Every structure is written in C-alpha cells, then in structure tokens.
Amino acid sequence: MLSVEQVHFHYDSDTPQVVPHAVLQGVDLEVKKGSFVALLGHNGCGKSTLAKHFNALLLPSGGRVLVDGLDTAAAENTYPVRRMVGMVLQNPDNQLVSTIVEEDVAFGPENLGLPPETIRERVDEALRAVDMWEYRDHSPHKLSGGQKQRIAIAGVLAMHPDCIVLDEPTAMLDPRGRREVLDTVCRLNREQGMTVVLITHYMEEAAMADRVVVMDEGKVLTDGTPQVVFANGDLLRSVGLDVPQPTALCAALRARGVDLPSDILTPEECAAALLERMKK
Amino acid sequence: MAVLDIQNITHTYAAGSPFEQHAIRDVSLKTVSGELLGIIGHTGSGKSTLIQHLNGLLRPTEGKILLDGQDIWEKPKNIRAVRFRVGMVFQYPEYQLFEDTIYKDIAFGPRNMGLDDAEIDRRVRRAAADVGLDEALLEKSPFDLSGGEKRRAAIAGVLAMEPEILILDEPTAGLDPRGREQILSLIRDYRARRGTTVLLVSHSMEDIARLADRVLVMREGEVAMLDTVERVFARAEELEQMGLTVPAVTKILLLLRQQGVDIATDVYTVEQAIERLLPLLGGERAC
Numbered sequence: 001m002l003s004v005e006q007v008h009f010h011y012d013s014d015t016p017q018v019v020p021h022a023v024l025q026g027v028d029l030e031v032k033k034g035s036f037v038a039l040l041g042h043n044g045c046g047k048s049t050l051a052k053h054f055n056a057l058l059l060p061s062g063g064r065v066l067v068d069g070l071d072t073a074a075a076e077n078t079y080p081v082r083r084m085v086g087m088v089l090q091n092p093d094n095q096l097v098s099t100i101v102e103e104d105v106a107f108g109p110e111n112l113g114l115p116p117e118t119i120r121e122r123v124d125e126a127l128r129a130v131d132m133w134e135y136r137d138h139s140p141h142k143l144s145g146g147q148k149q150r151i152a153i154a155g156v157l158a159m160h161p162d163c164i165v166l167d168e169p170t171a172m173l174d175p176r177g178r179r180e181v182l183d184t185v186c187r188l189n190r191e192q193g194m195t196v197v198l199i200t201h202y203m204e205e206a207a208m209a210d211r212v213v214v215m216d217e218g219k220v221l222t223d224g225t226p227q228v229v230f231a232n233g234d235l236l237r238s239v240g241l242d243v244p245q246p247t248a249l250c251a252a253l254r255a256r257g258v259d260l261p262s263d264i265l266t267p268e269e270c271a272a273a274l275l276e277r278m279k280k
Numbered sequence: 281m282a283v284l285d286i287q288n289i290t291h292t293y294a295a296g297s298p299f300e301q302h303a304i305r306d307v308s309l310k311t312v313s314g315e316l317l318g319i320i321g322h323t324g325s326g327k328s329t330l331i332q333h334l335n336g337l338l339r340p341t342e343g344k345i346l347l348d349g350q351d352i353w354e355k356p357k358n359i360r361a362v363r364f365r366v367g368m369v370f371q372y373p374e375y376q377l378f379e380d381t382i383y384k385d386i387a388f389g390p391r392n393m394g395l396d397d398a399e400i401d402r403r404v405r406r407a408a409a410d411v412g413l414d415e416a417l418l419e420k421s422p423f424d425l426s427g428g429e430k431r432r433a434a435i436a437g438v439l440a441m442e443p444e445i446l447i448l449d450e451p452t453a454g455l456d457p458r459g460r461e462q463i464l465s466l467i468r469d470y471r472a473r474r475g476t477t478v479l480l481v482s483h484s485m486e487d488i489a490r491l492a493d494r495v496l497v498m499r500e501g502e503v504a505m506l507d508t509v510e511r512v513f514a515r516a517e518e519l520e521q522m523g524l525t526v527p528a529v530t531k532i533l534l535l536l537r538q539q540g541v542d543i544a545t546d547v548y549t550v551e552q553a554i555e556r557l558l559p560l561l562g563g564e565r566a567c
Contacts, residue, residue: 042456043427090454144323171454174323174483175525201456204528240458245486245528249550249557256554258561267528271535278541278560 001068001163001195002031002054002085008062009049009218023049025218026063033162034193036186038206038226041215042240047199050215054165054197055085068162083112086156090168092148093141101143101151102127102136108159119158126157129192130184146177150184157188163195164188170205182208203230203244207265214241227263246270281313281477282348282365282444284334289343291329303329304501306343311445311477316467318488318509319481321498322523327481330498331447334479335366364393367443371450373434377422382413382433385422389441407440408433410470412462428459432466439470446470447479452487460484464491486527489513489548497522514546529553 009024023046031037041047052058053065056072067084070077089095098104102123109119127133130150135143140151149169156164166185170178182205188194198209206212212229214221216239222229230236230243233251237243243251250264250273260277264270286309293301304326311317321327332338333345336352336359345352352362370376379385386407390400408418411432422430435451448467452460464487471478482488488495488509495512497505499522505512512519516526516534526534526548533545533553543560547553 042458168454174523176322176523201454203457240456242457245550246532249529249532249553252550252554253557253561256558258558267531267535270532271539274532274536274557274561275539275541 001033001035002029002197003066004029004050004053004063005066006063007050007053007060007065009046009053009058010061023218024053024060027215027218027220029213029220029223031163031195031197033195034189035211036189036196036209037198037211037213038209039197039199039213039215040201040203040206040236040241041221045215045239046218047215048167051087051165051167051197051199054163055087056081057087083159084161085163085165086159086161088149088152088156088164088166088169090171092145092152092172095152095155096140096148099139099141100136101132101138101140104140104151105154105158108155112159122158122160123154126154129157129188130154131180144177145173146180149173149177149181153181153184153188161194163197165197165199167199168201169198171201178202178205203242204266207244207247214239226265230265231262281475283313284309284311284366284445284477285346285349286310286333287344287346289330289333289340289345291333291338292341295341302501304333304498307501307503308343309496309503309506311479312494314471314475314477315493316471316478316480316491318492318495319479319498320483320485320488320495320524321504324500325498326501327498328449329501331368331449331479331481334445334447335363335368337368364389364441365443366445366447367438367441369435369438369446369448369451371453373438373451374422374427374430377430377434377437380421381419382408382422382425383418385433386418386437386440389437393441403440403442404436407436410439410473411436411466428455428462431455431459431463435463435466443476445477445479447481449481450483451480452482452484460487467491485513485519485525485530485548489527497524509548510546513548514544516545 004027007024007027010022027050039047056078059073065072067081070081072081096104097107105123105126106119109122127136130153132150140148170181185196189196200206207226212226213223230247233243244265246264246267250260250270254260260273264273288306288308290305291303293303319327333340339353347362377385383404386404387400390403413432452463492509495509513530516530519526529550530548533543533547536543537545543556547556
C-alpha cells in the first residue's frame, strides 16, 4: 500500500548560510494493505514529516514514496494519491469546515464532483461507520472533542480512501473521547480492512496495532509487533519513550525472579498471566 | 501561603433564558497551604468552569470565594490583584505567546504588576531557570523554540508573577513522554522550592497519582470525591463508571480482585504494585 524507499527530507532554508536541517535521513518502510501500524517517536523525531509524505503533502528531497505503486513526486499522481490516503490531524477544530455535521462530511465527496445521490450515500455510510449518524444535523462546534474527531474521520472515509493516516488524533481528548476514537479506528481496520497508520504518544494506543514502528533522529529505530518492540524497554526509554504500564510491571516482576511472559501489553493479559502464576 | 476557601459556589450559564444551565452546583473546597491538589473529571464535568472562578475570571452566581479569608468579589475593582496572586496556566499555553522575544513575553506579567525594571529582570531570569529554559533562549523569538520549550516559556510567564497559588490546566496535553516528564518534574521541583499551593487539572490518572496529595473528582458540575490519592483510587470501580480511567496497574489489581485474589487495590504506580504482588507470587522480596 505505502512504500517508503530511502526517503530523505529537509525543509528549505531561507538564508543560504544556514545548512538546512535534515528531518528525515533515509527512511525505509513498507506498509501492507489492511495492516494497522503505530508510529512512535519523541517530538521532533520526524514522524509527522514522514506522515505528510504518505499523501504528497510533502515530497521527498531524496528517495521516493510509492502509494499503491504511484510515485508521489509525479504531479499527475497528487490527486489519486490524496484520494487513496486520507489524513486526520491532532486538533479537530482545525479540520472541520462546515456548520452542520453532514455538510462537513460531504465536503470531500462534493469536491470530487460526485452526483448528489452518491454523496448522500457516502455521507450516511461514513457517519454510520463512526457511529455519529444520529448527530448528522447537529452543529460540529457543539460536539465533544471525541465526537468532533470522529466527524473528521467520517469526512476522510467519505472520500473512500484505502488508507487512513492519523496524526495524534487523541492528543486533545479526554479518556472517553480517546476510547471512542480508538474503537472507531480499530473497527475500521478489523471490519473494513482499512489500512491504518496511527501516530501517537500513548504507548497503550500503540499496543493496539499489529505493528509498531519507532522513529528517532529521522530514521526508523526499531520495527516489529508491539510484543517485540515493547519488550525492549531500555531502548525505548533511551529515546524518550516508554512502555505500557502492564509491560513495565511484568518486566519488573521478571527482574525479581517471577516467571512471567515478556509479551504482555494490556491490563487484562497481565492480570490473566498473574493469576496463572499464582495458581502454580 | 495563601489559602483559597470556596464556599458553596454555583455557576449558571445563561440564567433566566431557555438555555439556562448549571455548569457547577454547590461546590465547596478549601485548599491546604502548600498542597498539590489534582482535579479530574470527564469533559463537561465543570473542571474548567470551577478553576476559572478561582482567580476571578468567572464570578459565581451563588456562593463565595475567599482568598486568605477575604471575599475576592468584595471590591470587584480589585479583582486584578487576585489574578496576580492566583496564577493560571491555561491549556496549550504556548498558543498565547505573543511577544517577539521570550524575554519580553515572560516579562509581560511582572510589567503589568507595575514592578521596576531591575525586579522584572530578576523575575524573568528566575522564572526561566525555574522551568529549565537556557538564558540563551530568552532573546529568541517564540517561533525558534520547540513545542516543549514554548510550553515551558509560557509557564514561566505565569511563574514570573510569583503567584501564591498556581493553577495548571492540563499542562502535559499533547507532549511526548519525555516532555510530560519534564513538565511534571518542573512542577514538583518548583513546589518543593517555593511551597506554592498547586492545583493541577489533568486527564492523566498516572500524573495525578504521582504528584498529588489530594484529588478532587468532579461529576456533572458537582464534587463527586475529595480525598487523598490513596482513598480516591481505592474507589476505582466508581471512577470507571464515571468514564475516568484508572492507572493500568490499578486496573490489573482490580481484575485480580474480581477473580477472587485477596489484594488491596489502592495502588497506582508500578513500584507499589510490585510490593503488593511479590508476596503473592513467591518471588524475591524487594530489598
């Protein structure tokens, strides 16, 4: 679906004497259709810059990005690529354009020049997919953060993308809003086979993905299943990240001689493993 | 140190209109000098409305707010003085940086207090040191700073007024784990040095658990709980019913208890959980 090959990127410098700072320094990444990839890294590691390459918002300074085989650098591919890869950003207030929920979701399909009946179908389908259909005639600014973010996701879904990239979609939400958005994302991935790239600072959100990619200094530092990546707590902490609390608890108990598996991610798995151990 | 005594305050938005809504209802709270009070609650529970009363940004529809025994609204003209004594750091405070250098931005508050240049300079440098900002950054434009640095600069702008009570509304929102850690340790160190009373609004139970002495839980505009961290987290099931999440380790112990394991669940850090679990698991004793 997404293929990133030796991508380098630097922002152009206004002043010739300043050497431009290289944000991406040779990133290789392959995202398969239908997968759910979490992208982790501290602020400034280049993950958002990389995400903007997925739908040609930025073009590589070196290397190339292919979306379903199309090179994002070719001008004629820009629109097809943006139709395939939808983007949801951190602040829901910055991406809602209309005063009525369903009009907001219709904005994208209208720009595609689709017939009104098709737009209607797509809007209804997208709002149902994020469980916001009952709110179709509400005003977005009166919704909660989690609801607004789901409307933003619906707006992307109405474009019928193959892949959805979410850049810290829950950073501004409260725990309930976070759960709503994440449940929606997981459902889209599992039930509709949507390819998902989720950028997050929350380790427990990354634990829900099939694959975790950790970036540092413009490069991929480590890449694997959440079980494998989070088993290496020291490496993650060395780049300013952390591991989910259940994983940290199990690691600390193992260090004290308690025999526990190293691939624990959720409280439920952890409690089950502890019970198992107590029965022995 | 100053004490805030909130007595039965109610705030009604759009009173008398069809849109009348009680944002908070009959809230009472008295701060303990030098404590760190965590404030949690679901979106819409009234946390923000409550804190906006504490430095007079909102005036209660009913009830009183006493600062060191004095009603802050006794002379409405003097409310500005209250705002210097009760400092407020809003959510995403870096959006409010507006001067062309960090120095001028931090100096804005002290300048408004009418202090002389020497005192302003002392305060700006001290506040910058308090938040761990390098002196070299003071002459830079806010545009040249990273997100975490901007956030710290914005907090310094409030600290420079040397408030007796400091209120922070989700100071770690949107930061990566390292950025969160920096902000939390700066709050902890600042408080240890100055003895300032701190009110911290957060969605992160882990942060509250690590820093707070007491926790106020708001629900639908009312005080649902106000107690020590230990006692509040011991009521984890009720918190979950309110749509709040408890720390993951607390959740693990709750799950164990549901399965019939005899274990107390008033635990919220990995270290505490280890202490509780080791005896049950027959591992080595912690030294």
